[in-house]
Amino acid sequence: MLILRTLLFGPAHGHQIAKHIQRTTDDVLQVEHGSLYPALHRMERKGWIISKWEMSLERNRDLKYYRLTPAGKKQLAHEESKWKQVAAAVARVMCPGSTELP
């Protein structure tokens, strides 16, 4: 879900995604970068994202960019709503009284 969410802002390559997740979660989710790739490939096989080698002007080299597909967007929406339900449920247990998500 995090990966899909990252790609919602536009195409990105593996390194960018890893960095982005690391940065936005304030280094809380310290995953090994390598474990990102099987996940990316799995999503590619499921048709949620597509990949393409493109010239990166910024880095001046060919990089593999991933893009969200319509199916991927749908999946993201689906997972988000599921996540919200779970999170809301957890929140209700953890801080009774508050009905809103943090």
Place this chain on the structure above:
Amino acid sequence: MNIWHGFVSRVAGLWQRQERMRDFRREMESHLDLEADELQQSGLSAKESRHAARKTFGNTTLVTEEVRALWSLTWLEGLGRDLRYATRALRKNPGFTAVAVLTLALGIGANTTIFSAIDSLMLRPLPFSHAEQLVRLYATRNNVTIEGFYAGSPSPPDMRDYAQASHSFQNMVIYDAWRKNVSYGDATSEPEQMSVGLVPAAYFQVLDVKPLMGRLFTEEENQEGKNYVAAISAHLWKTRYAGDPAILGRKIRINDELYTIIAVMPDVIPQWMESRHPGLIEVWTPFAFADAWSEASRRTHGYDALGRLKPGVSLEQAQAELSTIATALAAAHPLNQGNGVAIKPLADTRVGTLRPMLFLLMGAVSLILLIACVNLANLLLARNSARERELAVRAALGAGRGGLVRHLLAETLFLSLIGAAGGVALAQTGLTALARMHPKNLPQLDSVSIDWRVLAFTIIVSLITSLLFGLAPALTGTRVNLVDALKQGGRSGTSGVHSQHLRKLLVVTEMAMSLMLLVGASLLGQSILRLERQSLGIRQDHLLKGHFYLPGVRYPDPGVLTRFCDEFARRVRAVPGVIEASITTVYPPNNGWTQMLGIPRHPATRIEDIPTAQFGVTDAHFISTMGIPLFRGRDFADSDNASSPPVALITEEFRHRYFPAEDPIGRQIHIGPPSFLQIAPGANITDASDVTIIGVIGDFRNAGLARPPEPQIIVLYSQHPLVNYGFKDIVIRTASEPRLLGPEIRRQLHQLDADMPFAQVQTMDELVEQETGGQRFTTVLLTAFAAGGLILAIVGIYGVVSFLVTQRKQELAVRMAIGATRTAVLWHVLMQSLGMATIGAILGLLGAAAAQRLTSGLLFGISSMDPITFATSTVFLLAVAAMASAIPAARVLRIDPARTLRQD
């Protein structure tokens, strides 16, 4: 959809995987480069940043593998690996592999062969519409269906009355077939002898077979004299008339008379429609016998009859109605006393008297399949429980249960596939062999091919067996005894008491079934030997026979017939190598022509009391040619001829029955029905003459091979013009190999009449062989099955004993160590296997006794419970079992207790 998509992408992935992985490695490299660049910018050295990048990335190999797994068809690759492993395992164990494959092949092959044959012989649906309505009608005598040579339909006038009175049938028909000389085209071509169907139009109507071209016979054409029309088969039309579209109206020459072809019939009528002389019939002419419908012929049987039931009428209803009509007919016509009729579904009559034999074969071959499956189960059990340890080790090393099951599955499947391939090959050879040895009375066997449904069935059965027993250890083994198995294999002496019981039970079953087969085969074998070796009452060797027919057109009166026959016989006798020759209508083992007689002191007022005898019309050289002994009086002489008083020879059985206390020589008897029956002289092949008995000769088989001789009387055709017909046979006693003389005899016949076919030429030995063809067929097959079953049983018992010895090595070593002698231990092992064999044998004997109902009807001269056969078969089986277990048991002798106990 989704699954499909996944599959496609995976297969595609398989192709592009190399590409993918190269792509991924490049992606990974670029990731590491980017990370290293970033770290370097934050002040680290190139080397340090490179190292740190790798560290944040994690295990590159692991990630690569994970990605690779994503893009590959793992299960397919796994299967490939399993199969590779399976072939290796099987190759390392050639004994087990060979035996298992052989077992499978035998079970599958034998069953496919027999069931394919039986399917085409008697299970396949008939090629007629609503065939379930079709029945055959048989004449009965005192409520017993007439069997053997006299079997056939009720007489033509009876059939007419049944057809008129009955309401259960849509239609009913009587028909026949005769051997006739046939040539094609308008010009006289070389004629050949073939069966010609003699059928009214109703024959085709009952069968619901419509002509491809032309029309059916008319009612008028069923009258003699108006019957010169013929229907031919499509096959004959294509082969002999080149498919001439203007075939209707062309001629076919039958017995030197021209018939106009009026119809072409489709090739759907099977070869067994004519029950007594099965064979393909390709020409039909109307059923036109001048005397068939006369009152006198009410007692004549020997035609065939068919009926088609009305829809919804059951067999029982029709039978009940016919029986009522038969009673009424018997009351109205004196000749009909005791006559009745029985109906059978047409489909059940197609193999004739061989039906019980085929059922026997079916039972036997099913036993083979059972034995094969049992054996397979046994083999797999033995092998896999020996591998329990191996499996446990693999499980301990981390193999998943699924993986283990999959591995065993691959092995079993692989084995089954090879076995099935062997089975198909065996079935193919089996069917070729069957077609080659097929008896004459099963003409359908010519066209048998592998029945794929049967093949599929047998393969599935053996597959289920092998899966059941091949996977059992994997399923149970992986669940429980990881530790147990390792421990058990190490030290425990007796492993898996439960599975041992199962194995023993299987061997017992195997033994029982092989013994049943053995008993059956040896009973049938002895029966056929007795049948073929019994004395026919003649000298059977060096005897040749052939058939010819003198057409009425060219040989119109008995005097001409006699002159032709005498001249032919005289010329044949002059051929070098011929010792003696005789023209005759009778020769063993069948006769089939009976006459009513008038014998002094046997006055008959009721029809049941009229004396009858088998009747033969020959020339004066009959008994000298056949080698029949003369007991009293004199033989015929050439001086007995048309102008001298008629004389006759009678057999010993005839004398015994009709002249028990007096000398028959010189007695006069009347041949022909008594006057109170009011049958015209000569009607229905009845004679009417007084003869003097001049001699008593030895009995010979005249009512079939398996029946005792009946009274027989022999007269001279020259003295009996009423029964001097154009149908004649010649029998020739030769000095050398009789078959070699055939062409010369034919040449002699053609010198007298170039257009006369010489047919059915065979030696007496061949004739007897043909008569026993059906039995021999069954016997050979049953013997093959018994041999197959025995081999499987040997393999089974060998396997179990050698397994027991291996498994119990420890225990046996302990026994030896504490003082048992080697011989005692050997005995201990042997007794165990003999115990199994004995229990099996007892069960087998019970089974054979229970199955005797199947064999009893097929045996000749031997009881179906023959104690000697039962005993010898049992002893033989036990001896074989002892030998099969002695070889592996002898391994006990080589056990070194010290070393064995130190092992593990």
